[in-house]
Amino acid sequence: MKEKLWQKFYDPGVILSPTYLTIPLKEQFIAQVKKDPDRPYIYCSDQVITYREANIAACKLANALINAGVRKGDRVAITLPNISEFVISVQACLKIGAIIVLTNPRYKKRELTYQYSDSGAETVICLNENENINIELLKEKAGFLKRVIVIPNVEVDSNLPEGIVGYKEFVRNSPEYEPEIDIDLEDIAVLVYTGGTTGVSKGCCVTHKNLIAVASGWKQMCQFFTDVEHYKVLSSTPMYHVHGFQTTINANILLGGSIIILPEITIDNIIKAIHKYEPNVWPAVPAQICALTKRPDLPISKVKKIQHLGCGSAPLPVSLIRKFEAMTSVPIIEGYGASETSMAVASNPIRKRKMGSVGIPYPNIDFKVVDLKAGEIGLPVGEIGELCFKGPQVIKEYWQHPDETALALRDGWWYSGDIGYMDEEGYIFVLDRKKDMIICSGFNVFCNEVDDILNSHPNILEAGVVGIPDSKRGETVKAFVVVKPGKELSEDEVKTYCRQYLAAYKVPTLVEFMDTLPRTYVHKLDRKALRLREECYRMSLESSETNWSHSFSAR
Known part of the structure; x- marks a missing residue:
C-alpha cells in the first residue's frame, strides 16, 4: 500500500493501520468496572x-x-x-x-x-x-x-x-x-443531529463501531504527550454535542478515565475545576481560550499542567493561539471533525504542529480534495476544493433521510461541504464552508480569511463577515465588529487595516459595529443569524421605499 503524505509526521506510538476492539461498548465499560471499581468515574458539584x-x-x-x-x-x-x-x-x-x-x-x-x-x-x-x-x-x-x-x-x-x-x-x-x-457493532448507538444551518437538521446515525473507532483514534493521536493511563478530562463543552460527548463519555469507556463535569460552564468555574481536580485533558472551544487570555491570573494557574488541550468546533485565530501559549506554555492541538464523522478525523501531531492547519488525518482515515462543482475530480496538492473523508469514523447514513444521505455520503466518502486544501506534507487547511464563500466579481472570498485579519486588529474584540447582495459585484463583503472596551474604531480605520493584508475585492465595503456577535450553542459564530439580520434590514428598507413611492404617487 502506498504511503500517504502525512504518515511520516505521526507522533511516536501511532500505529498506521490499527485494529479496533470488537467488544461492544457496554462490555468495555463493565471491564473497566471490574478492573478498578473504586476509581472515581465522575466528579460533579463536589460529588464523586x-x-x-x-x-x-x-x-x-x-x-x-x-x-x-x-x-x-x-x-x-x-x-x-x-x-x-x-x-x-x-x-x-x-x-x-x-x-x-x-x-x-x-x-x-x-x-x-x-x-x-x-x-x-x-x-x-x-x-x-x-x-x-x-x-x-x-x-x-x-x-x-x-x-x-x-x-x-x-x-x-x-x-x-x-x-x-x-x-x-x-x-x-x-x-x-x-x-x-x-x-451488534453495526447497531446504531447515537443519533447526533446536525446544526441545521442550511435546510433541515438531520440525525447522523453513529454506530457502536463508529464510537469505538473514534475513541481508538483519539487515544492513538494523544498518547505520545498524554498520560492516557490516568486520563482525567474536564468537560466544559455540552455533552449533547458530538465534541463533548466523544471526548468525555466515549473516550472514557475505552480509557477508564475520570470525567470532571461542570453543570454551569463559566470561565470562573473552568479555572476552579482545573485547580481543584487537575485534569490532564481539556477539550475546549475558541471562545473559552479567548476568555482565558484576558485573565491576569492565567500564567500562574494550573492550566499549565494540562497535557492535552484540544480545540475544535470553530476556527481558532493564530494570533490567539500564540497569545495563549505564551501565557501558559501549553500547546493547543487543533483538530477537525463533524457529526458525520462521529467527531474528529484529523488533528495536529504534537512534534510538528502547523498553526492554521487542522492537522493530519487519523490512522485508518483516507482523505482527498475534489472540485467544487461536481465533486468528481480529485485535485492535486495545494489546489482548493471540497474536503472529503473516508474511514471507520464516518457514518453510513442520516436517519430516515435517503436523499440527503445520497448527497453527502458517496461510495463511503463523506463530502464535508468545507473548502480547503492539503499541503505538500499532507496537512489539511480549512478555508471556509461552501455555503459561506462569497463571490465578488467572480472572485472567491473566504469568510474565515477576512475574519482572521479583522480579529488580529488590536482594538477589535471579535468580528465576522458575510456576503451581501451588490448590484455591481454580485456580492460584497460586510463586516460585523465588536470593539474592545475602552477602545475606539471607525469604519474607515477597519477598511484601511484590511487593505494592508487583503486584496481589494476581499476588503469589507461595509462595517457595522455591534455590542456582541451571535453565536450557536457550541460557540461558533452564527453567520446564519448575521445574514438573517441583514436580510431583515434590507426588507425594511425596501418596504420603506415602497411606502414612500406609493405616498408620493398618491399626491
Whole structure:
C-alpha cells in the first residue's frame, strides 16, 4: 500500500493501520468496572461517583427502562445539561441497545417537537427546568412521545398526564443486575443531529463501531504527550454535542478515565475545576481560550499542567493561539471533525504542529480534495476544493433521510461541504464552508480569511463577515465588529487595516459595529443569524421605499 503524505509526521506510538476492539461498548465499560471499581468515574458539584456506583445506577435505570417498555432500537432522548445523570443515562441506553438521541436542553418547543418527531423518540429524560415543554408535548398526545422522566423529580399533581415520572421514583425498585441484551457493532448507538444551518437538521446515525473507532483514534493521536493511563478530562463543552460527548463519555469507556463535569460552564468555574481536580485533558472551544487570555491570573494557574488541550468546533485565530501559549506554555492541538464523522478525523501531531492547519488525518482515515462543482475530480496538492473523508469514523447514513444521505455520503466518502486544501506534507487547511464563500466579481472570498485579519486588529474584540447582495459585484463583503472596551474604531480605520493584508475585492465595503456577535450553542459564530439580520434590514428598507413611492404617487 502506498504511503500517504502525512504518515511520516505521526507522533511516536501511532500505529498506521490499527485494529479496533470488537467488544461492544457496554462490555468495555463493565471491564473497566471490574478492573478498578473504586476509581472515581465522575466528579460533579463536589460529588464523586466511582465506576462501581455508576454501573449500579446505570443498571437500575436500564432495567427500569426495560420494565417501562423500552426495547432495543427504541429512541431515548437525553435532554439534559452536563450533569452526572447525563452520563448514567448514556450508559443505561448502551446496556439495552436503546438509541440515544442527543438533544439540546435549551431548545424551545418547536425545536424539540421536530427532533422527537423525526427520531421517533418515545422516552425523554429531562431536567425539571425544562419539564414543562415536555409535559405539554405529552398532554398534546403526540404519537411519538410516551414517557417523560424528570430529574430529580416532579411534584405530585393530579393534573399531570400519564407517563410523567420522577427519576428517583422511576429507578427506586429497579434491580441492579446487568441486562442480557446482545449488541451488534453495526447497531446504531447515537443519533447526533446536525446544526441545521442550511435546510433541515438531520440525525447522523453513529454506530457502536463508529464510537469505538473514534475513541481508538483519539487515544492513538494523544498518547505520545498524554498520560492516557490516568486520563482525567474536564468537560466544559455540552455533552449533547458530538465534541463533548466523544471526548468525555466515549473516550472514557475505552480509557477508564475520570470525567470532571461542570453543570454551569463559566470561565470562573473552568479555572476552579482545573485547580481543584487537575485534569490532564481539556477539550475546549475558541471562545473559552479567548476568555482565558484576558485573565491576569492565567500564567500562574494550573492550566499549565494540562497535557492535552484540544480545540475544535470553530476556527481558532493564530494570533490567539500564540497569545495563549505564551501565557501558559501549553500547546493547543487543533483538530477537525463533524457529526458525520462521529467527531474528529484529523488533528495536529504534537512534534510538528502547523498553526492554521487542522492537522493530519487519523490512522485508518483516507482523505482527498475534489472540485467544487461536481465533486468528481480529485485535485492535486495545494489546489482548493471540497474536503472529503473516508474511514471507520464516518457514518453510513442520516436517519430516515435517503436523499440527503445520497448527497453527502458517496461510495463511503463523506463530502464535508468545507473548502480547503492539503499541503505538500499532507496537512489539511480549512478555508471556509461552501455555503459561506462569497463571490465578488467572480472572485472567491473566504469568510474565515477576512475574519482572521479583522480579529488580529488590536482594538477589535471579535468580528465576522458575510456576503451581501451588490448590484455591481454580485456580492460584497460586510463586516460585523465588536470593539474592545475602552477602545475606539471607525469604519474607515477597519477598511484601511484590511487593505494592508487583503486584496481589494476581499476588503469589507461595509462595517457595522455591534455590542456582541451571535453565536450557536457550541460557540461558533452564527453567520446564519448575521445574514438573517441583514436580510431583515434590507426588507425594511425596501418596504420603506415602497411606502414612500406609493405616498408620493398618491399626491
